[in-house]
Amino acid sequence: MKKLRLAAAALTAGLAMLVPAVADAAPMPLTFGIYPGGYAGGGSTTGKPDNPAEVRKALAQLQSGHRPFLLRDYLGCGSAFPDDEMQYLAPGRRLDVVLSYSGESMPEWQSCVDKTVHRYGPIADTISVTLEQNVVPQPNGDTALVQGVITGKKAADRDGFARLQIGFDEVAFTQPFTQFWQHLAQLGGAEFSRSVGFVGVDLYPDAGLPGIPPMPDLAGFVHQTLHTVRTQEMPIAGLGRDVPIRVSENGWATHTSQRTPADQARALTTEILAVNQDRVTENVASYEMFALRDDVTGSPSPFDNFGVLTDDYTPKPMYWLYRGLISALS
Template identity: 45%
Template sequence: MRRSWRGAVCAAVLVATGLAVDLPAADAAGAAGPRPLALGIYPGGYAGGGSTDPVPDDGAKVVRALDQLHGGPGFLVREYVGYDGTSTDGTDARKYFGYLGHGRKLDLVLGYPGHGTPLAGWETYVRNEVRNAGPHAASISLGVDVNLAAAADPSVVPAVVAGVEAAKDEARRLGLKKLQIGFDEGAFGQAGTAFWQSLATTGGDRFRDSIDYVGLELYPDVFRPSPGDLGAQAVSAIDVVRRQEMPIAGLSDRVAIHVAENGWDTLAPRTEAQQSAALTSELTAINADRGRLNITAYEYFDLRDDKSASANLFDHFGLLNDDYTPKAAFSTYRDLVHRLRRG
C-alpha cells in the first residue's frame, strides 16, 4: 500500500492551501558543529491525491536508482504502511527490505485508519511492526499529515500519542537504542495551534519522554503559489514549527526535526530546471540551518513520476520520469547527497 490511506488528506491540502546508520542527534554545546544530515528519499511513484490507478514500481529499477543516489551507509528509504483496523500482524514493511542494500535504512510511516478505530489493535500492530521492521529502520513515524487528519477526525490525536508511546516502549524492550520514534505533520508556515493544543492535552510526560522527532511535510510553492526564495521559505516554515508549535506540547529543542517530505512538481509549464533549482535552494538552506533548528534528516519526495503524461500535479514530483529516465534534478540530488554527507 503506497500512501493510498492518506489520499483524502493530500486532496484537502490541495484545496486548502563513520559507518553509523543511526540518525544524527544535535551535538553538545562546544562541539565543532552539527553532524551531517541523514539523507533519503521515498522510492515510489504514487502520491496520495494522484491518479486512481497508480503504476506499480519496478523493484530492480528502484534499487539501481537508490544505488546511484545513496552516497554511503545510512541513506534513508521512506515507506508507508497502514493498520487496516483488523489485522495486527505487523509485517507490512517486509516487502521493502529488498531496497536496503549497502547499509540503507528504513524511515517507516505507520498509518492509523481513524474513525475511532479502537486503540488496542492499533497499539498491537505498532508493536509488531517495531518488532519486525525496527532492526532495519532508523526511524518510525506514527502517522503522516496528522495535523490535517486531526482537524476532521478527533480520534487521530489519541492514536498518535498511543502509537508513539507503544513504539518507543517496544523499541526500548528490544534494545533498539538508535531507533527514533516520532510523527509527521504538514508544515505551511503558519502555526497550527489547535492541533498542538490538543496534543498537549492528550500527551503527558510519557509521551514527551517517548518522542525523538517531529517530521515535516514541506512543499513551498507547490499547493499554493509562493515564488521567491524557496530555501528561505522552507527554513521559515521549519522555524514556525520549532519556535511556535512544538513548545505548546512541551517538546524541547532536544526533540529533533526531520524534513520527512520535500518536493516540487514538474507539471507544465513548470520545468525540470526549475525543479532542480528548487531542490538546490531548499536543501542547501535547510542544511545551513540544521544546527540552529536541530534538523537531523532530509528526504526528497519522490523518486519517479507516477504518470508523466498526467494532468494531476501529484503525479509529477519524481526525480525520474515514469519510465525511470532521469530528470535534471536526479543528478542534482545525487551530487548534493554525496557532498552534504561529508559535512
C-alpha cells in the first residue's frame, strides 16, 4: 500500500512538470469525477451494498480538498435506479445526473424531465437524458432524447439554472454513428441544436466488454474518437465548437487473470492523459471514471469489476494514480 502511494506521489510530481505547457493554452482544466457506486447494468444483481462511510472516505481522498468534482448519478422516471448519490455531496462536488428513458409516453417523459431539472438544478452541473441510445436503443428513444433535451433546456431557463447544461450521452468509437445523428437532427431541428448544452461520450476501448476487440493503441483510440465526435457527428446536428464534449464514462474491467489491476492502471492512465491532451483542440470539459468500486470482486463478469477499489474498498493501483492525476491536472 505504501509503495502504491509513493508511486502516485511520484506520478503527481512528474505530471506537474508537464502540465503547464499544455494548461497555459487552455481556458479551463478538466473537471474530474466518478460514479461512486459499484453496480453496473449487465452485471450481478446481488452485489454488495454500498458502504457510505467508505464511499465518503474514498471520495475525499480523490477530490483532495474543495476542487470541483463530479458525482455521476443514475436515475429513472420509475425509480429504476436508487437515488443515493445526494448524500455524498460536499464542498466542490456537483452531480452529473443521468435520467434514463424506459418507454414512458412523451407527456409522461417530458413531465419527468421537467421535475428532474427542478429538483436537481441547484446541485447539478449536467443532466443527460436517455442513456447510450445509439448502441442500446429504446423504442421511440430518439424522440425521447430530442424532446428530453428541449424540455430540459426550457425548464432550466424557466427556473434560472444558468449553470446547468442539458445534453445526452453516447457510446463513442472511432467511426461516426452517422445515421443516429442524422435522425436526431431530423427530429429536433434548430430547437434541438439550440438546446444541447453538451455531448457526453462513454469510452470503453479494450475494457473487457463483450463484442469489443482488444485495442493496443489506447491513446490513438481516444484521440480519434473525440475528433470523430467533434468533426463528424456534432456538425450533423448543428452543434458547434462552443458545445463541450464531456467524457462521461471511462472504465477498464479486471475480471480475469489476464486483466490485472496493474494493467487497469496502465490503460486508464494512458486514456486520461489522452483526454487531457485533447481538451483544448476538441473542447473537452470533464472526465468521469466508471467506477469507484467493484460490485463483486472476482466475478467472471466484466461489469462487476470496473472499480478502482475492490468490493471491500481496498484500493487497486489505479485509485492512487487517479488521485495523483486529479491533483496534477485539475
